[in-house]
Amino acid sequence: MDFNLTKEQADIQKAAREFARGEFDPDRILEWDRKQEFPVSIWKRACDLGFQGVHFPETYGGQGLELLDHALIIEAFCRQDSGIGLAMALSDFGAEMVLVHGTDDQKRKVLPFVAQGEGWLTLAFLEEGYDLSTFQTISHKNGNGYAIQGKKSYVTLAVMAQYVVVVCQAEFSEPGGQSIFLLTKDSKGIELEGMGDKLGMRMIPMQSLTFRRVVITGKDLVGQEGKGSSHLREFLDTARVEAGAAGVGIAQGAFDRALDYARKREQFGKAIVTLEPIKNKLADMVTRVEMARWMVYRAASSLDQRKPEDRWTILAKMIASKAALEVANDAIQIHGGYGYMSEGQVEHFYRDAKALDLFMESGSLEKSMLGDQIAGRA
Amino acid sequence: MEILNYTEDHLRFRERVRSFFEKEVTPHVDEWEKSGITPKSIWKRMGEEGFLCTSVPKEYGGMGADFLYSVIVSEELVQTSHTGLAAPLHSDVVVPYITSFGSEELKKKYLPQCVSGDMISAIAMTEPNAGSDLASIQTTAVEDGNDVVINGQKTFISNGINCDLLIIAARDPSTSDAYSGMDLYVVEAGEKGFEKSKKLAKMGWQSQDTAELAFTDCRIPKGNRLGTKGGGFLMLMEKLQQERLMVCIVAVAGAERMLRDTLRFCGEKVDFGKPITKLHNNRFKIVEMAAEVRLGRVFLDKLVADHMEGKSIVVDVSMAKFWTTEMAMRIADQCLELQGSYGYCEDNPMVRAWRDMRVLSIFAGTNEIMKGIAVKFMGL
Numbered sequence: 001m002d003f004n005l006t007k008e009q010a011d012i013q014k015a016a017r018e019f020a021r022g023e024f025d026p027d028r029i030l031e032w033d034r035k036q037e038f039p040v041s042i043w044k045r046a047c048d049l050g051f052q053g054v055h056f057p058e059t060y061g062g063q064g065l066e067l068l069d070h071a072l073i074i075e076a077f078c079r080q081d082s083g084i085g086l087a088m089a090l091s092d093f094g095a096e097m098v099l100v101h102g103t104d105d106q107k108r109k110v111l112p113f114v115a116q117g118e119g120w121l122t123l124a125f126l127e128e129g130y131d132l133s134t135f136q137t138i139s140h141k142n143g144n145g146y147a148i149q150g151k152k153s154y155v156t157l158a159v160m161a162q163y164v165v166v167v168c169q170a171e172f173s174e175p176g177g178q179s180i181f182l183l184t185k186d187s188k189g190i191e192l193e194g195m196g197d198k199l200g201m202r203m204i205p206m207q208s209l210t211f212r213r214v215v216i217t218g219k220d221l222v223g224q225e226g227k228g229s230s231h232l233r234e235f236l237d238t239a240r241v242e243a244g245a246a247g248v249g250i251a252q253g254a255f256d257r258a259l260d261y262a263r264k265r266e267q268f269g270k271a272i273v274t275l276e277p278i279k280n281k282l283a284d285m286v287t288r289v290e291m292a293r294w295m296v297y298r299a300a301s302s303l304d305q306r307k308p309e310d311r312w313t314i315l316a317k318m319i320a321s322k323a324a325l326e327v328a329n330d331a332i333q334i335h336g337g338y339g340y341m342s343e344g345q346v347e348h349f350y351r352d353a354k355a356l357d358l359f360m361e362s363g364s365l366e367k368s369m370l371g372d373q374i375a376g377r378a
Numbered sequence: 379m380e381i382l383n384y385t386e387d388h389l390r391f392r393e394r395v396r397s398f399f400e401k402e403v404t405p406h407v408d409e410w411e412k413s414g415i416t417p418k419s420i421w422k423r424m425g426e427e428g429f430l431c432t433s434v435p436k437e438y439g440g441m442g443a444d445f446l447y448s449v450i451v452s453e454e455l456v457q458t459s460h461t462g463l464a465a466p467l468h469s470d471v472v473v474p475y476i477t478s479f480g481s482e483e484l485k486k487k488y489l490p491q492c493v494s495g496d497m498i499s500a501i502a503m504t505e506p507n508a509g510s511d512l513a514s515i516q517t518t519a520v521e522d523g524n525d526v527v528i529n530g531q532k533t534f535i536s537n538g539i540n541c542d543l544l545i546i547a548a549r550d551p552s553t554s555d556a557y558s559g560m561d562l563y564v565v566e567a568g569e570k571g572f573e574k575s576k577k578l579a580k581m582g583w584q585s586q587d588t589a590e591l592a593f594t595d596c597r598i599p600k601g602n603r604l605g606t607k608g609g610g611f612l613m614l615m616e617k618l619q620q621e622r623l624m625v626c627i628v629a630v631a632g633a634e635r636m637l638r639d640t641l642r643f644c645g646e647k648v649d650f651g652k653p654i655t656k657l658h659n660n661r662f663k664i665v666e667m668a669a670e671v672r673l674g675r676v677f678l679d680k681l682v683a684d685h686m687e688g689k690s691i692v693v694d695v696s697m698a699k700f701w702t703t704e705m706a707m708r709i710a711d712q713c714l715e716l717q718g719s720y721g722y723c724e725d726n727p728m729v730r731a732w733r734d735m736r737v738l739s740i741f742a743g744t745n746e747i748m749k750g751i752a753v754k755f756m757g758l
Contacts, residue, residue: 034579130649130718154719197724199733267511277746325711332581332736336509336744337534340580340737347581347736354714354732355722362718368659 003294009069016051016073020080026345033083033348036202038160042084043091046077047117053092056099061112067238068300071245075296078249079256082324082352085249087203089242090156094123094165096238098182101223101231106182110163122161124152124209125232130365132232137211139168139179145217148181148189151210158192158207161185166211170226178228181220189214200355237308239360240317244296246356247320251289251327254349258285258331261338272334281334285327292316292323311373318366324353381679388446395454398427407460410585411730414577415539416463418498424465425495431469434477438489445686449627456631459727461734462585464536466628468492471621472499475545475562479604479613484564488543500541502532502591503614510747512547513556513611517593519548519563521600526563528571528596534741538589539574542567546593547610560610564602571596582733618743619691622699623681625742629702629735630674633709636731637671640713643728647717654716663716667709674702693755700745703738710735 005013023042032039046052055070056062063069078085092114098106098121114121127136127150137150148168158164162185170179183190191210198206223231259282262273272278299316302309328350332339339346357363384392402423410416424430432447434440441447452466473492476484491497508515517530528548535541544565553559565572576590605613641664644654654660677698684691710732714721723729739745 126719129647131651195723199722199724199729201722266507267509267514269514277749329707329736333739333744333746336740337504340582340740341534342579342581350736351581351733354711358714358717358719358721362715362721364659364663364715365718371659 005072008065009072012054012065012069013072013076016076017079019046019049019051020077020084024081024084029081029083029345029348030342033202034342036197036205038087038091038157038203038205039084043088044117046088047115051077052088052117053095053111053115056095056111056115060099060107061115066300066304067241068297068304071241071296071300074242074245075249075252075293078246079253082246082250082253082349083201083203086201086246086352086356089246090122090201090204092121093156093239094121094235097123097165097180097222097231097235100234101180102182103219103222105219106222110182113163119163120157120161121163121165122155122157123165123167123235124155124158125167126152126154126360128153130361133176133229135167135169135178137166137168138171139181140171142215145215146179146181146220148183148211148214148216151208153208154195154206155209156201156204156206158185158209159194159205164190164209165222166209167228167232170228176229177226178232179225180222180228180231181216182222183214183216183220187214187216198355200351200353201359202351233310234308236360237303237310237313240313241296241300241303243356243359244292244299244313244316244320247317247322247324247353248289248293248296250324250349250353250356251285251292251320254324254328254331254346254353255282255285255289257346257349258282258327258334261335278334281330285330288323288327292320295319311370314366314370314373317360318363318370321353321357321359322363325350325357328353381676381683382446382449384446388450391447392450392454394427395429395451396457398424398429399454399458403455403458403463407458407462407585410462411460412584414579414584415587416585418495418540420463421465421468421495421498421540423495425493430465430495431473431489431493433470434473434489434493438477438485439493440489445682448624449682452624452627453631456628456635460585460730461583461628462587464586466624467501467536468499470624471617472501472543472545474620475501475604475613475617476564478617479562479609480564481601483601484604488564492543497542498537498540499543499545500535500537501545501547502535502538503547504534505531506533510744512614513560515547515549515560517546517548518551519561520551522597524600525597526600526603528563528565528593528598530593531575532591532593534578535589535591536583536586536741538591539577539587541574544572544591545604547614550608553608557611558608560614561607562604562610562613563598564604565596565598569596569598580737582730582736584733619695620685621742622695622748623685623691625738626678626681626695626698626702629706629738630671630678632731632735633671633674633702633706636706636709636713636728637667640716640728644716647720649718660716663712667712670705671709674705678702693752696743696748696751696755699743700739700748703735703745706735706738 053062054065058064074089139146164183170177189212193208296316299312331346338344432441432443436442448470549559571594573592575592578588
């Protein structure tokens with residue numbers, strides 16, 4: 001059991017942190033968040049410097065590193081800014097589905113594309129009403145190919161993405177069978193609809209996608225036909241680690257700001273960091289940050305060692321997103337009135353933390369999944 | 379037996395307020411949230427209907443009504459799904475300083491206009507370097523003949539842009555004691571040297587025109603001081619009790635509304651083939667939320683009753699302020715949680731409530747200050 005990062009991991013963490021510190025401009029952050037714009041310029045730079053897709057093999061535009069390395073980068077980015085960090089993490093949402101289950105052709109097409117900053121990929125799985133076992137979006141057999149019919153909601157970056165991974169209920173397969181496809185978004189029959197403003201993760205535009213008999217070939221199938229739900233489950237393990245890493249970064253970033261403010265802010269003739277209630281709060285915050293960090297690293301490492309257990313990934317996402325929420329909440333309180341103002345920055349961390357907490361699946365859903373698992377229900 | 383005895387008159391008043399808000403406030407809220415301010419015309423309309431400053435004595439144009447009328451307006455305003463129209467701040471926090479401590483001349487001059495909605499008021503205590511530590515304010519008021527000259531900067535001032543009348547806390551630099559050197563003055567907007575310098579962007583209360591105010595050699599008549607010289611700090615300590623009680627009303631009524639509306643929404647929405655409220659893991663959570671809201675209501679009503687009887691509520695209101703505001707935030711948080719992905723979409727009215735509730739534990743004295751007051755009065 002070794003709890004230390006390797007030299008290489010520490011270097012990556014340092015490089016990501018330096019990049020974020022140098023490039024994330026606070027004024028632009030306020031503007032991107034307000035206007036709900038994806039930070040294209042930062043994303044380009046991050047791709048140019050090789051921060052995106054580090055866990056893809058070199059042949060597919062990556063650096064052949066591990067998920068933990070990728071998680072360290074997300075954490076470092078979110079620590080500097082929750083909005084940009086989340087935008088970077090979700091710029092290739094669904095990539096690991098292609099990475100693990102895609103054909104060589106699919107990997108060559110998509111992975112270098114997203115890692116090198118040529119464009120975006122997204123995963124469409126959620127629908128109105130949460131039930132991953134039965135989707136209303138259906139893939140019908142159509143000669144040698146398929147036709148997709150249905151509607152997906154809460155699709156991140158749908159408006160910008162050139163590629164979409166879509167999870168469908170498979171017609172004619174065994175009950176509960178699902179199939180996954182990789183589509184180009186300009187496929188005929190795909191319609192985009194905005195989902196309005198969001199509370200957090202505002203640099204990641206979100207839309208719904210309607211599929212009206214979108215005809216695709218057999219080559220667009222990702223993984224095995226009818227095995228989509230197990231592919232999705234595996235993918236969600238990875239996605240939870242990424243979301244968890246974002247949570248750790250947000251929590252750490254909110255804590256950094258609160259500590260800094262508490263040291264500078266003087267009331268009652270002394271810096272408020274010397275006051276007992278503030279020290280107590282800071283201690284609570286550190287407790288949450290560290291708990292979350294080790295849970296996320298543990299989960300990442302279990303996937304890297306090919307010993308996946310969704311217990312760890314559920315815990316990672318659940319604990320880290322709650323840590324982000326609670327620490328950012330405390331950070332606002334320490335900042336007082338200034339914390340409630342946009343200029344104070346921490347309210348933006350808090351809103352992003354809330355969105356992250358509800359993204360993919362809510363904490364209460366995660367708790368019930370964990371409960372089912374412990375009690376032994378399938 | 380009810381804790382508060384609402385009469386037929388109160389109930390009729392509540393009906394009138396509710397129907398007025400439904401017709402003239404709720405339909406405009408989205409627009410006000412976008413523009414970051416409420417139009418003066420709605421204040422004027424509230425004045426015409428008799429919904430502003432209900433406690434002001436009849437001789438100054440008010441109703442001379444009891445505190446329950448203030449509670450009613452505040453509770454009904456919570457139902458309008460926004461918090462920016464800070465009429466209770468005007469009616470029940472700022473104007474009472476004039477009613478209680480203003481000279482006859484000031485009362486005659488300003489109270490009727492505050493009641494009619496021709497004047498919107500604000501109060502300026504907080505400064506960039508003086509928040510929780512109110513005694514450390516740096517804004518100065520220097521007497522010069524029959525005038526007083528004010529210099530300094532105030533921040534996070536609600537109604538800051540709309541205000542026509544401001545009560546400002548300032549210190550006399552010739553008095554070294556921070557407490558006995560503080561005074562409150564009434565300043566009209568438009569006085570030379572009084573600048574509404576900046577409207578502030580914030581997480582919530584987006585239709586509220588919270589602002590920074592700047593004073594540069596702002597000259598006002600000496601007669602604009604409230605009460606006797608050096609009495610400012612004590613006046614604040616007295617009136618902050620009701621201000622905190624007003625915050626508790628927003629917290630409890632807000633929590634009630636959020637829970638009610640969320641249950642309505644979740645009863646219709648389906649996850650795993652069932653309405654969200656029927657899902658096993660949600661049901662206990664909902665019962666826990668309902669229990670918290672009930673506790674808040676009972677605590678609040680008892681405080682209102684005590685306040686109306688003139689009892690000292692310092693300790694209880696300090697406890698209620700931190701407990702009810704934290705409760706309201708817990709309820710807001712859990713309401714979004716119940717709604718899953720829809721919980722972060724801004725067209726969901728609960729999202730605005732979540733953003734709005736967050737400030738309650740900060741303004742009118744942070745929750746840490748509330749606990750500090752309780753500690754002191756409980757002799758701990």
